[in-house]
Structures are given as structure tokens and as C-alpha cells.
Amino acid sequence: xxxxxGSGLPALVLAVCCGATFAASAAPDLESFWTPKxxxxxxxxxxxxxxxxxxxxxxxxxxxELAAGDFAGLKLKPGAIEQVKAYDYKQELKRENTCNAPSVxxxxxxxxxxxxxxxxxxxxxxxxxxxxxxxIFLDGRPHPPAGAPHSKAxxxxxxxxxxxxxxxxxxxxxGTFMNNGFNHSEALHMVERFRMSPDGKTLWLTQLYDDPxxxxxxxxxxxxxxxxxxxxxxxxxxxxxxxx
Amino acid sequence: MxxxxxxxxxxxxxxxxARTLGGATIVMIQGALVLGVCVIAGLRPTPAAxxxxxxxxxxxxxxxNVSGTVTEFSFRNPHGLIALTVKGPQGEEQAWKVETxxxxxxxxxxxxxxxxxxxxxxxxxxxxxxxxxxxxxxYKVTFPDGRELVxxxxxxxxxxxxx
Numbered sequence: 001x002x003x004x005x006g007s008g009l010p011a012l013v014l015a016v017c018c019g020a021t022f023a024a025s026a027a028p029d030l031e032s033f034w035t036p037k038x039x040x041x042x043x044x045x046x047x048x049x050x051x052x053x054x055x056x057x058x059x060x061x062x063x064x065e066l067a068a069g070d071f072a073g074l075k076l077k078p079g080a081i082e083q084v085k086a087y088d089y090k091q092e093l094k095r096e097n098t099c100n101a102p103s104v105x106x107x108x109x110x111x112x113x114x115x116x117x118x119x120x121x122x123x124x125x126x127x128x129x130x131x132x133x134x135x136i137f138l139d140g141r142p143h144p145p146a147g148a149p150h151s152k153a154x155x156x157x158x159x160x161x162x163x164x165x166x167x168x169x170x171x172x173x174x175g176t177f178m179n180n181g182f183n184h185s186e187a188l189h190m191v192e193r194f195r196m197s198p199d200g201k202t203l204w205l206t207q208l209y210d211d212p213x214x215x216x217x218x219x220x221x222x223x224x225x226x227x228x229x230x231x232x233x234x235x236x237x238x239x240x241x242x243x244x
Numbered sequence: 245m246x247x248x249x250x251x252x253x254x255x256x257x258x259x260x261x262a263r264t265l266g267g268a269t270i271v272m273i274q275g276a277l278v279l280g281v282c283v284i285a286g287l288r289p290t291p292a293a294x295x296x297x298x299x300x301x302x303x304x305x306x307x308x309n310v311s312g313t314v315t316e317f318s319f320r321n322p323h324g325l326i327a328l329t330v331k332g333p334q335g336e337e338q339a340w341k342v343e344t345x346x347x348x349x350x351x352x353x354x355x356x357x358x359x360x361x362x363x364x365x366x367x368x369x370x371x372x373x374x375x376x377x378x379x380x381x382x383y384k385v386t387f388p389d390g391r392e393l394v395x396x397x398x399x400x401x402x403x404x405x406x407x
Contacts, residue, residue, distance in 0.1 A: 063396075065299035089300050098322060112348065128348060179297040234348045239320035 027160050028196050030123070033232055034203050034225035035113040038062045044204030047195055048222050051206055055218040058178065061109040062223065066180050072219075080182065080214040087181030095243030101130035103152050103175035105184050105209060109223050115233055123158065123165070128233035136167050143170045150174075150186050165194040177214070185213040201227050298396070302371040302381045307398070310340055310380075311367040317360040319347045326360060326368065326382065340378045342368050345396045359393055360385065371396070 042048060048057065058072040066072060068089070076084065091097055101107065112129040125134040136156040143155050154172035158165055169190040177184040188211040195204050203225045210218055298304070312330035324344035332338045344350060360366065365388055370380035382395035 065297050067299045089297075092297075092301075112346070180300050234351065236321050236348060238322055242318070242320065242323055242325065 027118075027165075028163055028200075029118065030116045030165070030194065030196065030203065031118040032227045032229055033113060033115050035228050035231070036062055036111045037202060037224040037226045038111070039224060042222060042224070043197065043202055044195070044206075044222060044224055047193060047204045047206050048220075050193070051208060051220050052218055055208060055220040058219055058221050060178065061221055062111045066178050068180050070180065071178060071182060071215075074219055075216040076182065077212075077214055077216065083183065083214075084181045089181065093244050095240050098240045098243035099130070099238035101132060101152055101238075102179070103172045103184070103188075104132075104134065104154050104156075104169060105172055105188055105190055105207070106176045106179065107132055107152070108205065108207065109221055112236075113228075113231070113233055114225070126233055128236060130238055131236045136165075143168075154190070161193075163195060165192075167192040167194070177209075177211075183214070184209070184211050187211060187213050203227065298371075298381060301374060303374055304371055306372060307369050307383055308372045308380060309367055309369040311365075312338075312340065314360055314362050314364040314366055315339075316362060317357075319344075319350075319355070319357045319359075321346055321348060323347075324350065324355075326366075326385070328366065328368070330378075338378055340368075340380070342370055342380050342382050344382045350393075350395060353394060355393055 037043070051057070056072055056074045058066075058074070060066045060072070102110075107127060107129050110129040112127065114128060115126040117124040117126070119138075121137070121139040123136040123138065125136070127133060132152060134153045134156060136158045138158050138160075141157060143157060148155075148171060150171045150173040152173055152175070154169040156167050156169040158167040160166070169192070172184070172186065172188050172190065174186045174188075175183055177188075188209060190210075191208045193206050193208075196202065197204070205223050205225075207221045207223075208218060209220065310328070310330045312328040314326060314328045316325070316327040318325045324347050326342040326344065328340050328342065330338045330340050344355075347355065367386045368380070369383045369386075371383065373379040383398065384395065385393040
């Protein structure tokens with residue numbers, strides 16, 4: 001519902017009032033349970049086409065994974081090459097590492113569902129994978145200072161660009177980037193674009209990454225989910241005793 | 245740097261907003277408050293050690309199969325485990341470990357904690373470990389009566405029916 005904001009209000013109040021109301025009335029409704037859509041052909045190719053042409057698209061989403069030494073064509077920086085060379089895959093099977101969840105630069109592509117809760121100033125993503133969650137602020141706040149603590153989900157601020165939710169995330173704890181020993185740094189910056197199909201049944205996402213400390217240029221991923229109203233995420237309850 | 249008190253205040257405001265979004269969200273935001281305070285209190289992020297990769301540890305384009313008796317079945321994330329004893333070529337007993345994909349994924353395909361029990365005779369098809377050890381990732385478990393439990397399909401875009 002669109003409302004008239006009148007003309008006698010102070011400019012600031014007017015902006016907040018109109019901005020909030022417009023966001024509530026015009027924003028697509030993402031609130032639902034969404035389950036990963038494993039596609040042979042990418043139904044959201046249009047969103048991919050909007051990525052910068054120079055971005056390297058990492059094709060390891062959903063059930064896909066890259067083999068050791070395959071970095072999807074991305075050119076790693078010398079420090080990252082050394083880090084990969086020193087990586088010991090057997091450590092992944094150790095009990096102390098079994099439940100060490102990846103960061104948002106990797107966990108969104110895992111083949112697990114999520115629930116989205118949507119408000120005017122806040123969107124929450126409850127992920128099944130490792131019981132993780134994300135909070136996306138839509139209230140115009142800035143990111144914390146550069147030295148503030150980092151986390152798996154990072155700090156996300158978003159806005160609506162027409163029918164597309166644009167999310168900017170910083171303060172992401174260093175972690176898995178390709179699940180084959182290549183990790184991103186704490187300086188990784190991620191910009192996401194969420195968009196629904198016209199029928200509202202599919203949710204598409206592209207993630208665009210910039211991490212000059214570990215790779216040259218830009219990298220990106222694409223993923224898709226199917227709306228499944230009424231379903232819900234299961235508890236993950238990671239059990240470290242799986243490890244050796 | 246944000247102070248603990250300021251963070252608590254901000255997250256308190258966030259919780260109030262979240263109350264309009266449902267009970268589950270409130271629990272999550274309360275978790276965020278605890279996490280945020282812990283981080284500010286000085287706990288540093290740990291270096292990454294990834295949840296392990298299928299492609300790195302297993303051969304995706306090869307399927308092997310073993311038949312034997314189940315000795316143990318664990319159905320917990322991040323992976324379930326089936327331990328079984330298999331008769332080797334000379335009649336010797338071999339201990340195999342079979343990893344499943346996430347129990348959450350399998351639960352939606354009908355698996356439960358009691359789908360496999362110690363003592364069950366099973367044939368398991370799966371993707372062998374790259375290091376040649378007696379370890380594999382499950383594709384399919386078949387019981388003597390023909391009943392099947394499907395784990396990780398060769399073609400992940402197949403979500404039901406035959407591969």
C-alpha cells in the first residue's frame with residue numbers, strides 16, 4: 001500500500017517516513033522457506049549477466065566442489081599459493097576441526113535450505129548449515145569501524161534496487177573460500193544481489209567477492225533456491241565426535 | 245571500536261525489532277547478543293580449517309561396492325558413519341568405514357537414526373577414498389530384501405526416482 005507523505009513535514013521526517021513506507025510497499029516478499037535448487041541450466045542467468053565481465057565465476061555451488069589445485073581460473077596471490085601448499089587436508093578430519101563452520105563467503109552455497117524473515121529495516125536468514133544465521137540491516141547504518149571484530153556471517157547492510165536486494169558485507173572472519181584449501185582473508189568484501197523469479201517460486205543470488213590479499217581481480221558465485229512454504233530448517237547440531 | 249555496552253544496547257534494539265518477526269528469530273538475536281559480547285570481550289577469530297570437501301577426499305567418477313555386516317551406525321552432522329566388517333579375498337576380515345552426506349539431507353530422503361542397525365547385512369556402493377584406504381562416501385545401501393537407501397547420487401540434479 002502506498003501512502004501520501006504530505007508536504008508539511010520536516011524534510012528528515014518526510015524522508016524516513018516515505019522511505020520506510022515505500023520499502024514496505026514495494027519490496028518483493030522473500031519471507032519463506034527456501035530449499036537449494038540444483039539446476040542443470042542456470043535459471044537465473046540474467047542475474048549472472050549483470051556481474052562485472054571480469055569477474056571469475058566459481059562453479060562449485062550446491063553439490064559441486066572443486067578438486068585440489070582447481071581454483072576456477074582465479075589467479076591467487078603469492079601468499080595464498082603458499083597457504084594452499086601448506087594446507088593439510090587430513091587436518092579437516094580431526095575432531096577439533098569437524099565443526100569449524102565456513103564463513104558467509106562459502107556457507108551460502110552449501111546444499112542446505114534456509115528460512116528468510118523479512119522486515120522493513122531488517123532481514124534475517126536462518127541457515128540450516130551449521131545452524132548459522134545472518135542479519136541484514138536495511139536501516140541505513142554504516143559498517144562498523146575497520147578494526148571491529150569479524151565473524152562467520154560478517155556485517156551486512158542492504159537496500160532495495162528495484163526488485164533486487166543488494167547486500168554489502170564486510171567484517172567476515174577469514175575462512176574457507178573454495179573448500180580445497182584456499183581460504184579468504186579477513187579483508188574480503190562481498191556484494192550480493194538477491195532476486196526472485198517473476199512467479200516468486202525461485203530465488204536467485206549472485207555473490208561478488210573482492211579480496212586483494214588472496215586473489216587478483218574479482219570472483220563470483222551464483223546460487224538458486226526453490227520456495228517451499230510451510231517447510232522449516234532442521235537443527236544441524238554439529239557433532240565433533242565424527243572427527244578422528 | 246564499539247564498546248560492550250553500546251553493542252548490547254544496539255542488539256537489544258535489534259531484539260525488539262525481531263519480536264515482530266517471530267519466536268525463532270528472537271532466539272537467534274539473543275544468540276547474536278551473547279556472541280557479540282564474547283567477541284568484544286577479546287576472543288579472537290581462529291584460523292580457518294574447512295569442513296571437509298568431497299572432491300578432495302573421494303573419487304567422484306568411480307564407484308566401488310563392498311558387502312558385509314554393520315558394526316556401528318552414527319547419524320549425526322556433519323556426516324553419518326557406517327562401520328562394517330567385510331570378508332577380504334582370502335577370507336580375512338576387513339574393517340570399512342563409510343561416510344554419508346549430511347544426515348539432514350538424508351533425513352529428507354527417509355533415512356533415520358535406525359535405518360541401519362548393527363548386525364545388518366548390507367551391500368554398499370560408494371565413492372572410494374583418494375588415499376586408497378578402506379573408506380568411502382556412500383552412494384547407495386542395499387539390504388538383502390532389496391530395500392535401498394540412497395545417499396549421494398552420481399547426478400545431484402536427480403532428486404528422486406532412478407539415477
